[in-house]
Structures are given as structure tokens and as C-alpha cells.
Amino acid sequence: MIQKLVDRLLAPAPQKHAGVMGIFEYVDDAAAAVRALRQVGHKDLSVYSPVPHHDLEHALEQGPSLVRWVTFGGATLGLTGGFSLCIYSVISYPLVVGGKELISLPPFVVIGYESMILLGALANLMGMLALARLPQVKSKAPYDPRFSLDKIGIWVPCTGDDAARVEKMLRGQGAEEVKVHV
């Protein structure tokens, strides 16, 4: 029973993808292919790799991730929220302890600081998941398990004639395998 459940979870979902998938072994080949494809106009291609490579990143001309802004928002919220919580609590129920000020800022700094880090990190996580579209249920491209091992895959969504052209380009750049999906 459990075996069947596990099998069902692990089985890849049948998906419809239209495009060309090229599998490369060498990084410089893949980077050259990416540059070439982007020059021709296929800017919406995806590159799958087990580790990120600087060559590929440069070829793709990716900008910096926008996660940082979500993080910044979260951290600001945390800092102000931490202080607000402390100040609200002593105003709502004023209890004097140790002869100290009700709104004693030095200890509240610790709370504000930790809240800043907590909410900043949570926002960082949420931002990353949202922008990277994780957890991913439906895949955008036919995934090959070798992409987590040692191979690089370039997926170019296209149809018909385009697909044939892309296939030729990929083979020209040294792809190990090229497969057209319709």
C-alpha cells in the first residue's frame, strides 16, 4: 500500500512540452550555445545544471535577484515590529521593574534586532520560494535526472521550423544529445 503511494508520488507526471532540449557535457560549449541562441532571439531559454557556472550566468546576462527587496521589507518590518511590540506592552500594562524606565530602549534593542533578523530571514525565504517558483509541481521542461549529476541542459521553447534551426545550432555547439519535443 505504502509502496504504491510512494510509486505514484515518484512517477513523473505526463506533461506536454514543445521545444528543443540539448544536453551538454562541457560548460564552454553550453555557454557558447546560449550566447548564440540569445543572439538569434531565443531569450526565453532555460539552462539546467547541477551547479551554477559563471560562464553560463554571463552568457545568460541575468540581472541580480530581486529577492533582496523582499528581504529588506521583511527586515524593516521586523525591526519596527519588535520595538512596537515592546513599547505597546509596557504602555498597555505599565509595571515598574527595578526602578527602570517603562520604555527602556536598551533592552528593547535586543528584541528589535532579533525580530529584524527573524522576519528578514522569513521574508528572504518567502521571496526565494516565490521568485524561484518553488515548490514546483508542474515542470516547465522535460527534466533529465542527469541534470543533478553532471550534465547541463538547455531548453529552448519553440515549434516547427524554429525547432529544426535550434536543433542544428545546438548540435553545432557540441551538444551530446538533442531532442525535439512537440
Next chain:
Amino acid sequence: MQPATQKLPMFDAKAPGETLLALARSAGLKRAWPESWMDYLKARWKPLHQRMGRGKDFETFWRESVQKGGVWEEIASPAVRWGATPAFAPAEPKGQGSATLVLYPSPAFYDGRGANKSWLQELPDPTTKAVWGSWVEIHPETAAGLGVAMGDGVKVETEAGSVVLPAYLYPGIRKDTVAIPLGQGHTAYGRYAKDRGVNALALLPQAQDSASGAVAYLSARAKLTKVAAAPELVMTQRDKNQHERGMARVIPLAELAPGGTPADINLPRAHAPGEGSGEKGHIELPSQHKLGKYTEPRLMQEGEKTPAHAVTAFVPEETVRGPRQIPVSQGSYKHAQHRWAMAIDLHSCTGCSACVVACYAENNIPTVGPEQVKRGREMAWIRIERYEEKLAAPSGTQAAANDVRFVPMMCQHCTSAPCETVCPVYATYHNPEGLNAQIYNRCVGTRYCSNNCPYKVRAFNFFDYAAPEKETFAFPEPLNWQLNPDVTVRSRGVMEKCTMCVQRILEGKGNARDEERPLKDGDIQTACQQSCPTQAITFGDLLDPESRVAKLSRAQRAYWALDELNTGPGVTYLKELELPAGSGS
């Protein structure tokens, strides 16, 4: 016979007369016993009625006598003649031993009648601070000669018998004398007294003092030998040395009153710390160096109404005082009507420890037994600290005398209490009237407050002393009947400490409000103050300029324990007077 002649509802108690009648009947003595003691007594009074109650019927005579408490008649006073001055023979201790044996009545048990009271067993002896047992006091040099250290076993042997006791090394006893307290060593008498300690009377030969007929207490010489095994000596305070911490201070009489006896030993000091700050209407707390914004007491100004929170617990719930009812802008703490504080005169304190027992009684403090006291877990809210200071030897030949000082130490109710800041759940906070309040049902038991208290006056409930089903139950029948209903009985895991008898404060305030009069100094007495035989403890309101505590807190003799820590205690100590040598104090 008065006042209670009925059976008590909770115990099967009888009046003494009823007991005698019941005994007589059950012993099978055949007589026509009266039905009840009342009948018997009335029958006995019939002749009196004949003689003195003519003209009234018996019932009227009886009732009037009962109301007045009796009937009296004049008799001629007999003449008294002094006989010859009795000659008291000096005591002659007999025996082979090297030390004279002194048996003295224990301050807690006297002759042993108090031994079944757990409070008294747990009360640290004023001299040795030992609990739940017996000991023999030996001079350190004598003990060194025997090879005995503090707590080692010593066999004390006289002609009549021998006992094994732990040794307490005490420089205040003569080198050729040993002393053992009386009162322990019961073989029955109750669960707390049974088989506890040693009965030193076993060491005395059967002799009577010729003049008085009492037991001849000073009649034996004892032989001392060290033994390996000994009953344990459990003490709450092992070290009687102050280590220059300034807990118990003295002031030479000459400094207090140069040139002679002062008229009043509580003369105010010239300039109190914190005085002269100039703000109108503020009364400085004597121990504060700097005025705090929230905790300085303030006199009511003209036209100011008593705010709701400054009255008593008897005010209806809608207008109850609580920090939330007063907005912060008005400064919840500034409108307090009272600032409770205490002053303790160390010159009057004899170390008798009656205050300790009174506190146990008033505040439902559990006794924990010798095993737990050995681990430092006694629950006392007030303890008498005993410090022995060596004075400089008056002349080169005499050994330095020991000056013994007692410091009753309880929660100091500090203005800047270090314990309050560190409690993560606000289980302890400073209430508007200057008390450091402990909220038992908020306490989660982190114990940080006790760590931060420099006086170590906080007691933690390590076990469930209040759960009847557990063996640590401290109030087995009938002790539970003694519990004060005005005070919570705390469960395990909760910290507790002196509250300055806040239940009595509330009662005093409530009574004053009911009688529609202001509180007077002396209306409220804490249990320790009430029980102190020398009135060393004074409690009152610092905001009342006429109160005794206000005067004493500003005396020249005043000081505060560990004041270098700036805790600002609410308990002021008055230095002991150091009288000039040879004045016989």
C-alpha cells in the same frame, strides 16, 4: 470551665473535666458519676450557694458567678516572716572527665516541651544555627587537642552514661567546659520529636539540687573522646564570619554622642543621602542616592483626590486599583498614598528568632526537614544572620573577645530591585506602595530572581510542600488547621519571599476605610514586628512624617545592607552601639 464546654466540631476534644469523668467510668470505678462535668461543678457549688448566695435561687447565683468569673470573700491576710537566708551550696560536678558538663535549656524547646513542633525543629539555634538535632559545644582549642573538627563525632561520657554527638566548635565557651542543649532525644511524643537528637539528661547522675529540689544540672564532669561516626550536624549558616562585607555594623557610642550619653540614640543624621533635591512635595526614600522617576513617594497636593488604585481590596471591582486603570501619562506610581518600609534596630536584636517562627506561622511557610535543610532549601522568609567579630584584645594578655552581632535579613524591598528586572514573566514587580510584589500564579520558576538577589532572601518551592498525596507534604493533620486563610499556600516550582505581611497591610487599610479614618502609625504590624520581644523591628509608612519608621530611617545610626550595590533597600538597619570597654555590656 469557661469558655468552651462543647465538643469541638473537627476534633474529638473534651474539656479536661469530661476527660476525667470518662477515664473514671472506663476504669471501672464504681460510683454514681455525674452525667457531665457541668453537673458535677454545679453540684460542688451548691454549698457555696448556701453560704454566699442567700436570697437568690441557684440558677441566678450560678449565672452571676459565671458572668463575674467567680465569687470572692475576704479573708484575713496571714502574717509572713522571713526565715534565715538560705545557704546555697556551690555546685560540685562529680566525675573523672576533663570538662565540666553544662546542660542548658534550648531556646526553641526549653526543656523539650516544644520538640514535636516542626517550626521549632527547623528554627536555627541562635548560637550554632543548627537544626533538627543535637550537638555538643566545645572550645576550638579543646577540640584541637582531641583531633576533632567541626561536625566530627564526640563521645561524651559521664558516670551516668554516654552519648555520641557532633561537635560544634565555639570560641565563646570556656576551654574546660562543654555544653549540650536540652530538649531533644524523645523516644515518643510525636512524629517530629521521636528519635531525633540526643537526650542529654541521660548524662546526669540521679541527683537533686539540695536547695530547690530541681534536677542538679551542673553536677557532672564529662570525658570526651573522638569517634568516627556521628549524627549529622545540619546548619543553616556555617560561616559566622562577615568577611568584611559590612552586613552587621557598629557605631562607637563616642561617635554618636561625643562627651557622654546621648538623649536619644535615634538622633537624626545631619544630611540624608538624596536630600536637598528640592522638588516640592517629594519625600526622599532614605536609602536612595538619586530620585527615581517612578518610585519616589510623593505627598498629596492640595485638592488632589485619592485615586482609585490607592485604596483597598474592598473597593468594588469597577474602580479597582491596578496599573491599567491609570494611564501612563498620569504616572501610575506617583499617586501612591503609602510607602511601606521597615527599620530594624540591631542594638535591640537579641537573636532570639521569635520573628522567624512568627513568619512561618503567619505566611504558611512549609518546613522541609533536615535532609533538605542540609541542601540549603529551608523556606524561611526571614533569617537571623549571626556574625562573630573578633574585637581587638583589650590588654595584651587576654584573648580577643568575640563580638556577636545578629542581623535579621528578609526581603529588602529594594527600590531598584535587581530581582524584578530579570523575571521574564513579570512575576515580581514593584507595586505603587513600595513593596516588591511576588505573584505566585505568574511564576514559572526560572529562579533568575534569586540569582540576582544579592541578599539571597528568596525561597524556592523545590518540592510540592502543599500536596497531601506527596511525601513532602508539610502540613499533615492537624497542621493544616493552622494555615492562615489570608495567605496562599504555594505549589511546587514557585518562588516566594517576605511580602511585609501584605495581607495585614490590606486588612489595616480595609479597617481604616470601613471606619472612615486615615491609617495611623501602628495600625498595621507585620508578624515579625508583633512577635519581637525587644521591639527591634519597626514597620510603617515613610510618607507619614510622624511615623516611627520615618524617624528611624533618618537616624544617624542608620545604614543599609550592601548599599554599594545601589539597590535602594526599603529596610533600614540601625547600627549596634559599641559601648566603651568595661561598661559591662
Next chain:
Amino acid sequence: MSEEEITYETEMTADDVGATEHVPETVTQKSLTADCLRLIQRPGWLWWVVFLFDLAILAVAMVAERNQIVQGIGVAGHTRPVMWASYVTNFVFWVGIAHCGTLVSAILFLFRSHFRRAVYRVAEAMTVFGVMTAGLFPIIHLGRPWFAYWLFPYPHQRQLWPNFRSPLEWDVFAVSTYLTVSTIFFLVGIIPDAAAQRDHGANRFYRLIGHIFSFGWTGANHQWKHFYGAYLYFAAFATPLVLSVHSVVSWDFAMAQVPGWHSTIFAPYFVAGAIFSGVALVINLLIPIRSVFKLEHIVTVDHIEKLSKLVLLTSMIVTYSYLVEIFSAWYGPSSNERDMFMWRFFGHFWWAGWTMATCNSLIPLLLWSKKVRRNLPLLFVICLFVNVGMWFERFVIIVSSLARPFDPAPWGVNYKMSWTEGAILAGSFAWFFMFFLIFIRVLPAFSLAEIKETLRAPMRRKA
């Protein structure tokens, strides 16, 4: 579109492609994956023996804890004045152990250190499990642990809030933030490796686990972009977090008045001490793991030597802190503090004080020698002593300072550790190792993706 090969200048050189001196030439991405995933398979009998022994100790500890909850804290050895003893010692010890992981994974990441890649996953696991262990103790040491939730700020019908001025409340925030952030950091870092496990795992069960922990990761470029974008900020948050959490824990003591606690050096002292004990435990874990699982080519002697240099450095800092404390006590005006420090080394607990000094200051001096640093069995023993010494350091700080308060009347009633405390101490190690043993069998214990980054990237043109 011409078919000629496009040549271009790459700004990378062979050196940029990871520090290959760390990993031999024979290691490829494929063999690396195989090696690391080899750990994740059905455990052998040795693992089961260790695991069951561990569970037995944990069971004893749970019985002891239940007994303590029912009877009261009295079954532990606390006294008046020593109201904190082994439980708070354990708390600080475990938080300290936890800090090393964040140092290695976050701080060294920011410094672009390469040697960290082989070791940081084990260190991060140690962090997460260490904080989970440490977090038990603030609950265990409470007198009424069933009310522990009162320390958390939640809206309340009576509008009661916790006291934010109390260092224990700061602890709540710091430790729960640390637990949350380090768990997130750990799980996020695992995502690419869990994907490899999902794809190449030994059997269905392990692949399913990989499925769950990888969140559907495919390694697409946009995923990598956001992943590393976020990872940098996680590391950037974790760095001040590490420094602040142990500072906050040290302020549990430094904010009190107790002589021996009230010292401004506590924050850096404790942070250095935390890294000290944590790195020592990492070394203690890595040495057996690499030999049992034959991963000497991935975690090399060089890596371990670099870690041992950290141990030496932090030992120096801790020694300096001891000397500063002693000097301040001697030079300063407080006779209470001077008395306390004399008592710490010559009073009732003198043996604990000297154990601390020997294990933390003297024994690590051996690490100045390169031969010692590269001698793995000797290093293992030295690091064990370091951990013992660090436990005793916290014990000495807490118990010896509390036993000698300002007021002399409570002196002489000394604390003695009870069986309950011993059981719970052993149980904390059992709890930690239980999670660790399960972890190494179920998730990748070595960071595949990052170690792959240290390998020479496969290039057709070798120039």
C-alpha cells in the same frame, strides 16, 4: 546563423574554478555524487547498535525528566544560593556547539572560503540539532515547565505580556530566531542536494525523501539565480545572528549583579568559546564519519587541519578572556569579585576550575605544532578534552559564582549534582546524536552542489 564555433574570452582562469588542491583529480561530479549518496542507504548493524544504545539513554533521561516534573526541581541538586546549575550549563553548552555550524556555513561563505564546502553541511546539521537540544533546557529547568509558553509574547485575554527587559526573554527571541533561521538555512541549502538524492537515490524511500526536501528543484538558471541571491542574504543574516545569539545568552549572566558574572567581556568571550567548542565537536564528528564512510578524498586532512587552526585561535581568545577577568578582579575595587575568583580556583569547586583551565588553555597549545594538527587520532582526543573543558567552563562560571554571593550567610551549603541531572545531561547527548544519526542516513551529509563547484568545471578547451 553561422555554424562556426564562437570563441570568446572567459574571464575565468583555472584557478577560479574552485580550489582543486582540495580535491584529487580523480574525483568527478559523477563519482562525487555516487560517493556522497552512498551514505544514504539502508543502515548496517553498527548503525543500529549505536542508535538503539542512544535510544536507551534517551529513555532513561525521559523517565528522569518525568520524575522531575512530577516531584519538583528538588530532585536536581539546586540549593539556595546555587539556583542554576547543570541545566543552564547544558543550555549554554549546546547553544555554543550550535554556533560553530553557522560560523562555518555562513561566515566563511561571506569570506568566500573554499575549505568550508566539504564540511559545512555536517556543521549546519550540528547547528540545527544543537539548537533543538539547547531549546529543551529552558523548559527543563523551569519550576513549572507546563507554563513555559508564558515566555512567548502572544495576545492574551488579560493583556499580559512577557517582560522584554529580562535577559531570559531576550533568550527566547534569540534562540527561537536562531532555530528558525538555521533550520531554514539548512533546509534551503539542502534543496539542490536533495534533488540529486531524488534523482539518484538508492531506493524508493530515499528518493521520496529527496522529493520532499527538494521542493521540485530542477536546477534551472532562474532557480539558481534566486537561490544564490537568497543564500547570500541568509548568510548575511546568520552572521550577526550568531554573534548576537551567544551574546544574548552570555547576557543572562552579564546582566546580573553576581560577582563573577557581571563582566563586560562576556559577549565576545562566550562567542569565541562557542566557536571553540563547536569546531571541536565538528572535528570529533568528521574524523569518524570520514573514516567509517571512506570519504577521505572529500574531507581531506587539509580541511581538518584548517578547522583545527580555528580551534587554536578561539582557544587563545578564551584564554585571553580568562586572564582579563582575573586581572579585572585583582585590579578592580570590588573585593567581592576578588574573593570570588580566589574561591573559584582554591575553594570547594577548585577541581572544576582547574579542569577548565587545563582543557581550554593548556591542552590546545599542542595545536601550534603542524604535526599535531595533522595527526587525526591525537586531534580527536584534544577536541574531546576541549569539549569537556568548555562544559566545565560554563559549570564553573555558573555554579562557583552563585555559591559565593555577596551575603556571607548562605555560604558553605554547596551544590552537588544529582542523578537526575546526570541522566538528563546524558539524555541531551542522546537526543542530539539521535537526530544526527538519522540525518546522516536520510539526507546528504555533504554538500554535493558546493563541492562540485570546487571541482574543475568540465571545459572542452583546457586553456
